[in-house]
Amino acid sequence: MLDVKKIQNVDLDYLTHVIKSGKYDEEIFKTADEIRRKYVGEEVHLRAIIEFSNICTQHCLYCGLRADNKNLQRYRMSPEEIIERARLIAKLGIKTIVLQSGEDPYYTTEIISHLITEIKKLDVAITLSIGERGFEEYRIWKELGADRYLMRHETAAPELYAKLHPNDSFENRKAHLYELKRLGYETGAGFMVGLPGQTAYDLALDLAFLKELDADMIGIGPFIPNPDTPLKDAKGGDLQTTLRMIALARIVVPTANIPATTALGSINPFGRQYGLKYGANVIMPNLTPNPYRPNYSLYPGKICLFERDTACVECTKQMIRSVGLVVGEGYGYRKKTEMSE
């Protein structure tokens, strides 16, 4: 029988065993679903994402946006285009806007500040996901009204982290995440499943880190090899292990907001629906305008690239209802602990 207490106490040996074995999945999924219902309820929050630039100065080995990839048509949306898009999203009734990009220095402190000031006028929550920036910038943007910051820790195994990120370290990534927390952002971490060389123990470390940080948001998706990156011949993550990790994350951090990720939906047509059944409570419709959308190409097979402009909004709402859950109408901040015992 599954020992839920050991999981919640992040007993690394036990977690490694459970992750490796795969034999406990039925119990893990059932427990995660119960915990999701008890701590965050039936609402699934929509987060509209605008991928506003695919230009990146970083070299993350897994990512199609890495600076060295020459097989990608690069784009930047102008601040006006981004704000216009945010207006449309607000009109559609979505209460969170995620601004995501590569690490692109074109968007200075001032430009991001301007975006925050204008978009906050629309009565929405703002999530930034623009990579590692200066601590002073994080402070300024928080004061201007940015609510959340998404920056996955990618892997909590320091050696693997170093291999995947030339010029960066897990220690440094951790320092950024702790600073974001300290400044009062709802802070999102998370990781990829199926990275080359990643072990069950490494995945246990990922869960322990989420608990240690007390991550407010947890993004977990399969690693999908991109042919235009150095990891093109790697195997990539599978559906079952990714779902297992999402469910375990729900058990370890019961009140976190956990998306059923786009990458999960990209390796299986029902991946996101399974995610919602096994612990996830967030979904991120893609609102990046055309002609840019297909060029935010992190990995092959990414879904939603050729849909009608705002189609993902209705599609995700339908998906939520199809698994018996309810479309959230508020800002979807992390639940405080009243729902727990």
Ligand code: SAM
């Ligand atoms: N540049 C920002 C950053 O790195 O935080 C935000 C954008 S980045 C493209 C968003 C996430 O995409 C990363 O945190 C990473 O986990 C994920 N990602 C990148 N390449 C991927 C791949 N080949 N397969 C699956 N996920 C990938």
Ligand code: SF4
């Ligand atoms: Fe750039 Fe983010 Fe991709 Fe790394 S994961 S190459 S920082 S876009």
Ligand code: FES
């Ligand atoms: Fe994008 Fe279904 S969520 S088309």
